[in-house]
Amino acid sequence: MTTIKEVRAEIEKIDHEIIELIHKRVDLAEKVLESKQKEGMQITDKGQNHVVLGRAVDAATEKNLDTSSVKEIFEILIRMSIERQHELSGEGNLP
Template identity: 45%
Template sequence: MTIEEVREEIDRIDAGIIDLIAARQAAAVRMAHEKYLAGAAVRDERRREALLKKVFEIAVEKQVDPVQVRRIFEILIDMSEERQREWTGEGNLP
């Protein structure tokens, strides 16, 4: 493979990652609706910590830097919570 071919592969992977982030954000809106109906808070600290622990363990298994993966998922969770707050009208509240 050439450098250009590898770059094209990386570009396709990156586009796929963005598609998955968009799908995750759409799911966050659905979650906001369900939480609203259930009277649940946007932030669920136990779920957050369980998810971060799970992705850390998966990263270890896949031999990917688990600390960095955890950081990425912290951002994804923050994005999802913000989307849920937007949907519920809470705006930028923590």
């Protein structure tokens, strides 16, 4: 039988993995920005944002997760990436 302490330790490990994945995702904003600048694209790409959100909702549906909550999480991730791109381009005010 698993104790609550063991379950919480597993949750903590997963939380750290999630943070690491968010960090990796935000770090990719620099490569995305470089590509967008080369192609003369704007930082905000509503079409791609729609694709990402659709993909997240589809994956959440497959896993039987609350799709509206997953969509909110991905909206935050998209916003973090856009903010990072603005900051890297000199337009933002984030650290």
